[in-house]
Amino acid sequence: MIPHKINKAAKQILAEVISNKKFGPYHHIVFAVGDMAASIKPGNFVAISVGGEQSSLILRRAFAIYRAIDKGPMGGSIELVVAPHGQGSSWLCARAIGEFVDLIGPLGTSFGIPTSNANAMLIGGGYGSAPLFALAELLKNRGCRVDMVLGASTANKIFAPLEGKRTVSSLTLTTDDGSAGIHGQISEAIPRLIRELGTEVIYSCGPMGMLSAIAKIAKEFDIAHQCSVEESMACGIGVCMTCVVPIRSEENVKMVRTCIDGPVMDGSQIIWDRKEVSDLMGL
């Protein structure tokens, strides 16, 4: 049965910015979150108020957690990788050390870990790779082989910090423009890698188009696929019903909230083809 409640550990706090550094086209921001850090699992996200009190931006922004450190020098902390795309994310990237943000977390589901040692492939698109490094560490500690595949439109948009690279058995890069690694879309490289590496389970995070392509490949190879999806959210806590994705159910289609039943979901359950959804709904 699908859970209907939000992450039991979720709390609303004021979190202090303790570091904010540029990392290529992204910002790597660290927040002091105290006890919250201990309850965070790879795949969880946080929802942050943006724009300050007088802002015309009234909705929270959701960010996947890159890393959580339980007991660091500043107590518990979480780290985010943020691309300053829109007004909200640009505001967040402009926060100085010592400023506070209104943050709710941890939210959503986390990546499931195989019960026995398995060959895992972690696939990240752009800064979608961020939550995969904590997962890689966890899988490695459980004795899994971890192969990572990171892709982006161009080389500097691949988020792959040094310490993250060390936790994986292999790292393959792809770029749409050929500026680094394999030339082409990330999904084109996957089938060959699955065969070569003997992949038994896939974890993915990135744009919906990429996740959809990987879901198709996972189905062809008949291997498990957990993906972290991204739909625009207004609240992050399950009340607004805007962030839904269609999944297969007895009544054809069911719209589930990605803030509660996701962001990590079983890729084979999601109906990726929009036309199929419309047809099933009789639209």
Next chain:
Amino acid sequence: MSTLDFSTKIGSKRFSNPIFTASGCASSGQELSQFFPLTELGAIVTKSIMTKSRTGRLTPRMAETPSGMLNSIGLQGPGIDAFLENDIPWLVEQKAKIIVSIAGETVDEYGVLSRRLRAVSGISAVEVNISCPNVENRGQVFACHPDTSVAVIEAVRRNIGGELPIIAKLSPDVTDIVEIAAAVINAGVDGLALINTLLGMVIDTNSMRPKLAGKTGGLSGPAIRPVAVRAIYQVHQAFPNTPIVGMGGVASGRDAFELILAGASAVSIGTASFGSPNAAMLVKSQLSDLLIERGFNDFRDAIGFAHRGL
């Protein structure tokens, strides 16, 4: 230390304080209950429930706008059977004051829903949502015409029986909201909920297409607050004895106070809960402070205060 009587009344029912949730903005309460006890609310107004389960619309369902947002959910929900089986018992167990919001596609469906509710204990009122903008056919927005509004309210009245107060939720997207209010008051409602969202549209200038899958959506948030204040003011002026549950972009105690001065007997928190799950609690404490500061001992003395001396 001043004391404040914060209680309010809708029809025969008394509520400990005037801060409610707005339908569709609190789901069925479980999610918000992680942030504050639901007993702290004057009442929780549930999402609008329909006769059958409903998938709702495709995504994108949301577009942020300046000081507001458009939503196009399409009344996704479990349907009355699952709602009465799961959601109501849970809310009753929490000892929350419950106002059930209902929505139908036909007049008969409102009758069916009302009949289902009449035997349910633990409900304080029923909100009849006749103004959801996210329906396939604008002609289906009952609250756009006095006669269709009346037909729905009569069906509810006939089927609900007993003392349960009926609150009609009206749309501001009409030429004369007082005319619609007059019609439903004549048909026997105990209160009005003002206002539902306004129909709006955002076009994505990159894709050059409407941003929402449903093309149009309901505009909410602080951007619509002046429209709510105007609608409440006009209706309260015409019908000062009909309680109004006011809503529309309330995010602070000051905002709630504004709607109360216009004539609201209670204030629902909607979109502000998306920005902050404890928004209703913040509004409640700020409003209480503000009322005391302005010298009110009884909340009810502030209702419609802006009309005095005119």
